[in-house]
């Protein structure tokens with residue numbers, strides 16, 4: 757099983773945390789795709805992911821699985837250990853709902869700001885940029901932080917009582933916000949306390 761990624765980027769980080777949570781990182785062969793140099797836009801990589809994005813999980817039979825949510829689903833069911841995508845029908849539904857919100861309200865909003873309102877990955881990679889849209893998405897990212905702060909005011913984790921892939925996505929989204937220099941408002945105490953707790957997990961700190 758191979759993962760094509762570029763370790764320093766936030767979406768690859770999500771899958772690497774999921775693998776570490778399952779304790780199976782050493783069972784994966786990582787293949788570096790040099791995103792800053794545009795390797796992900798070359799035909800060889802596009803045949804694995806037409807959306808020109810990392811990470812991609814390639815199974816031994818050649819099947820390529822893209823999108824962190826889909827990759828995490830596969831990892832979660834292929835390997836034993838902690839359950840990252842929920843157990844009961846209700847838990848699974850809540851995890852997926854919160855995962856979508858974590859992507860839309862935080863990870864993707866920060867990404868749009870980074871790619872459109874900052875130099876992003878550089879002029880050659882970025883091509884079309886729309887700074888106004890990027891700035892709007894920065895506002896949405898901060899609104900997303902406020903939303904997750906309120907969720908975490910009466911819940912230990914993003915999707916209820918158990919750590920899940922939605923926690924991983926919010927955690928990686930906040931890391932991406934730091935990198936993109938989007939300030940996390942200091943009054944979001946629940947979010948900050950949760951972030952400190954997650955940062956201590958071996959999958960993240962190790």
Ligand SMILES: N[C@@H](CCC(=O)N[C@@H](CS)C(=O)NCC(=O)O)C(=O)O
Pocket residue numbers: 765766767768791796808809810811822823824825867881
């Ligand atoms: N929704 C995708 C997002 C993947 C993504 O945006 N990956 C970034 C790295 S963090 C990427 O490869 N960007 C390349 C580019 O923007 O050209 C997922 O969940 O995997």
